Amino acid sequence: MCGPYAKHAVPWWWAMRYTLPQYFSPSKPHIDRAKKFFNRAEYTLGSPRRVFFPESQREEGPKALPEIVVMGQPNVGKSSIVRSMVHEDVKVIVATYKGTTKLAHFYKIGFRFFLVDIPGYEEDDKVMGNTIMREVLQRRPMVKSVLFLVDCRGGLTDLEQYRIQHLEQYHVPYTFVVTKCDRASEWQLTRTVRQINKIVDSPWHVRCHREVFLTSAKEQIGIDELMVYMCARAGAMSVKKTEIEKEQSLTIPID
Ligand SMILES: Nc1nc2c(ncn2[C@@H]2O[C@H](COP(=O)(O)OP(=O)(O)OP(=O)(O)O)[C@@H](O)[C@H]2O)c(=O)[nH]1
Numbered sequence: 184m185c186g187p188y189a190k191h192a193v194p195w196w197w198a199m200r201y202t203l204p205q206y207f208s209p210s211k212p213h214i215d216r217a218k219k220f221f222n223r224a225e226y227t228l229g230s231p232r233r234v235f236f237p238e239s240q241r242e243e244g245p246k247a248l249p250e251i252v253v254m255g256q257p258n259v260g261k262s263s264i265v266r267s268m269v270h271e272d273v274k275v276i277v278a279t280y281k282g283t284t285k286l287a288h289f290y291k292i293g294f295r296f297f298l299v300d301i302p303g304y305e306e307d308d309k310v311m312g313n314t315i316m317r318e319v320l321q322r323r324p325m326v327k328s329v330l331f332l333v334d335c336r337g338g339l340t341d342l343e344q345y346r347i348q349h350l351e352q353y354h355v356p357y358t359f360v361v362t363k364c365d366r367a368s369e370w371q372l373t374r375t376v377r378q379i380n381k382i383v384d385s386p387w388h389v390r391c392h393r394e395v396f397l398t399s400a401k402e403q404i405g406i407d408e409l410m411v412y413m414c415a416r417a418g419a420m421s422v423k424k425t426e427i428e429k430e431q432s433l434t435i436p437i438d
């Protein structure tokens with residue numbers, strides 16, 4: 184491609200968002216505002232147990248700020264998503280191997296809410312990473328939303344389906360974020376999107392939000408939208424509600 188837009192060519196996969204049940208498309212002023220919040224991100228030392236969380240976040244109370252938690256399998260790109268949003272001086276460790284993040288890391292975004300990067304979950308519930316995940320998610324009403332990251336190449340695995348059930352049990356709302364889209368083939372991305380659409384449309388997944396995000400932290404695509412979305416979910420910004428919340432009551436078929 185040549186001409187003035189050559190440098191900003193949109194990759195083929197970005198058009199796949201039109202196949203999603205609902206995609207989130209904020210305006211430029213909203214994006215600029217969200218970026219201001221994220222530019223003021225502050226890192227608080229990671230902690231394995233609730234008693235070591237930032238003081239305001241240890242228990243529910245008027246001082247507790249809302250939290251958005253980034254969750255997913257090891258190496259799915261959780262820390263990379265966080266790093267792509269915050270200022271480069273903020274400490275975020277990313278590596279090619281699994282198990283890089285070992286603690287719950289709290290990033291205070293514009294003094295309004297916390298973005299929490301946790302270790303990847305494993306199959307074995309006794310591992311430290313899973314214990315930390317439970318510490319962060321269980322019975323903590325300040326968790327306003329979980330970004331549930333899925334690697335677009337692998338599709339939804341059994342373990343991921345199992346963790347989604349846990350989020351339903353914990354009554355934590357969650358949003359699907361597809362990562363590493365720049366690496367996927369068309370077939371891989373189509374399969375992943377189809378699997379996610381099935382869950383989003385299912386009446387059994389009541390905590391699942393209808394927006395789905397396609398992202399590439401490497402190419403910095405889909406990140407701006409996600410930043411605005413997080414600010415809106417955490418109540419730091421008001422964005423016109425494009426989302427049709429799912430019915431909270433379930434219709435159980437009787438035979
Ligand atoms: N091509 C590409 N690579 C990515 C992207 N996001 C992350 N990666 C790579 O994936 C690897 C893992 O990234 P991390 O962000 O450390 O993954 P994580 O989920 O935090 O991993 P753990 O902390 O071990 O659970 C790194 O080598 C990143 O460079 C992306 O959007 N595109």
Ligand SMILES: [Mg+2]
Nearest residue numbers: 261262283284
């Ligand atoms: Mg990490």
